[in-house]
Amino acid sequence: MTRPTVLAALIAAPALLAACGLVGVEAWRAVRPRSPLFAAPFAYSLADAIATGNIQHAYQYIRAGQDPNARIAVRHPDLTRNRWVRVTPLDWAAATGQADAVRMLLGFGARAEASTLCHAEARGHEEVARVLRAHVGEAAPAACGPRQMYALDR
C-alpha cells in the first residue's frame, strides 16, 4: 500500500464510519423507536410524567384526551405521606415544583385556583408560584397559610 493510499484511507475512515454509523442508528430508530437510544424513559401515568418533569409525555396524555382538570391518583413519601390521594394535575405539578408542567397544563385547559398557588408557595417553589400568580391574577391570596394547610392528603 503506498503512502498516499494510507493517508487517504486514514482520512476517509472517519467519513465512512460517520456515514455508516448514522445509517445504522437511523435504521435502528426505524425498527425500535422506543429504544432507550431514542426515547425518554416511559411515564406510566400523567402523575408520573408531571412528577419527573417529563413535559413531552405529560402533554401526550392531555393530547390523547385526558382531562387536565380531572383528579389523578398520586403517591409521594413526603407530599402524601406515602398514601394514595386524588388531586388535580395542576395541584400535583405545583406541589412537586414542576414549573414547565404547570405552564403546559395552564396552556391546555387546566384551571388555576388560589389554593394551587398556595401549594407552590407553601413549599417554596418560587418559580411555580410566580407563574401561577400571573395566571390567577386578582384571585391570588395576599398570603398563604402554613404548609400543613396545603398538605395533599388532607
Added chain:
Amino acid sequence: MQTTPSTAASPRERPHLWTAAVLFAAAPLVALLCLSLWRTPFPVSEAIAIFEDVARERALDFLIPDTAYYRPLFHLAISAIWHNAGSLAEALAWVKLLHVVPIALVVALLVGHVRPRTLAEAAIAAVAVAVLVGSPGFRDNLEIPLSYTIIGMPLALGVWILLTRERRRWHQPTILLLVLAAIGFKEQGLVLVPLVVAAWWMGAPGASGITAVALVATAGVYAVLRAVWGESWSMFEQAVGLGFGEMEPVEAVARYGSFPYGLYAYSGASTIANVLFAEPTRGTFSIVRALVDGHPQPWQLVHLASSVGLTAIVAWWGAGVLKQARSAGWSPHARLVVALAVVLLACGALSFNYSRDRLGGMAVPFYALAAFHALRAAVDRAAAAPRLPFAAAAVLLCGIAVGWHVRAVGTLERARLTSIRNHTEWLVALPQRRIEFAERPVYLGILDSMIDQGTRPGMSQPTRYPRWLSRWIGES
C-alpha cells in the same frame, strides 16, 4: 504546493465516480439534517412575530430600510409565501423549504466545485463537507425560519464559482443578481462586494471591472440609504461578549459609550476568530475559561483542537501559495486564499456591533474550500516526508478528520435538540404569550393557528448516545 504526484491529474482519474462517492458519503448526514429541520416545529419566539409582520405589513413596506435589521428579500419571500399559499400548512412547508434547500445546495456546490478526482481527494472533500456542516457559522444558521444566511451561503459559493470560471455572457448579470439577492436576504451579503472587487483585482477569469464597479456603487447606495434611515440606531443592539463574560447593551453603553470603537473591533475580531478557531463564541472565551478552570468538556477540546489544527494547515498552505504568487502571478489557489481573507475581514467588519457564530456564516464555505486545498497539499507533503514526520502527519490529519466529522454529527444532534426545545416551548409558553400579547390580535390569531404544528408529536428526537459519547459530540 499546488499539484504534486499523488493528487495530480492522470488518465486513470474518474472525477464523476469520486464526486458521486463523496456525495453518497455525505448524503446520510445532509439528508438527516434536512429531515430534522423539516420536522422541527417553528419556534414560538421569532417565528410568530415574523409571520405577524408579513400578515400586517404591505409587502413593499419591507423595502424601506428604517430598522436596524434590514432583510427585505427575506421578508418579501415570506410575505409572498404567506399571502399566496393555499393553507397555513402549505405556507409553513414552503418556509421550511426555503431553509432546507440551501443546505443541500451548498453541500452539492462545494463537492461539485472541488470535484475530487482520486481516493485521496474524495476523502479530503468529505472532510471539507464536515468542515462546512460542523462549523459554528453553519450550525448557528439552522434556526427555522431565520434562513437569511443559510440562503446567502450557496449564493456566495455560486458567485465564487462563477468568478473562477472562464467568462461567459450570462456570468456577469448572474453574479450581480446573486450578490444582490444575498444582500437582500441579510446585510452579511455585503461581504460579496469586496470579494468580487478582489477577484477582479487578482485577475480571476470570471471577474469583470464593470461588475465590480456596479457592485461598489450598489453597496454605496445601500450604505447611504441605511445611514439616512438609520439615525436612531442603538450604539449596541444586542448583548456584547467580552473576555469571559457578556454585557447587556445598557451596561456596554455605560462602560464603553464614550469610545465604542475598541469594543467594535473586539466583536469583529471575535467573529473572525470563531470561524478560524471555534473560539470565542458570542465574543466570550467559554472554552478557554473551561480550560483555565480545569474542567473542559471533551466536545470543547474537539472543537478547539480541530479548528486550530485545520487553521494552522490552511495558514501554512496559504502562506506557501501567496509566496508562489509573488513570483509566478495569481494562481487559483492564491486567489482563494485572498478571497478567504477578504470574506473573513468583511464578516468581522459587519459584526462590529456584536459577535455571534452565525455572523461568520458567509465565510464558512470559503473556509471549507480552503480546507480542501490545504489538506490536499498537506497529504502530498506528508506522503513525501521521512518516516517519522510521515507518521506524525498521518496522526494529525486523521485526528483533524475525526474531529470535524464528530462536529458535523454534533450539528445534526443540535438541530434535533432545537426541534425538541421548540416543541417544549409550544407546550410551556402559551399562557405567558397570551398574557403578554393580549393587545395584538393578529399575533394571537397566528399563535393559535400554529399550536397544532408546534405540539404535534413526531418532531425529530435527539439520539440518546451513551454519556461518554455524547460528551464528545456535545449536543445530546
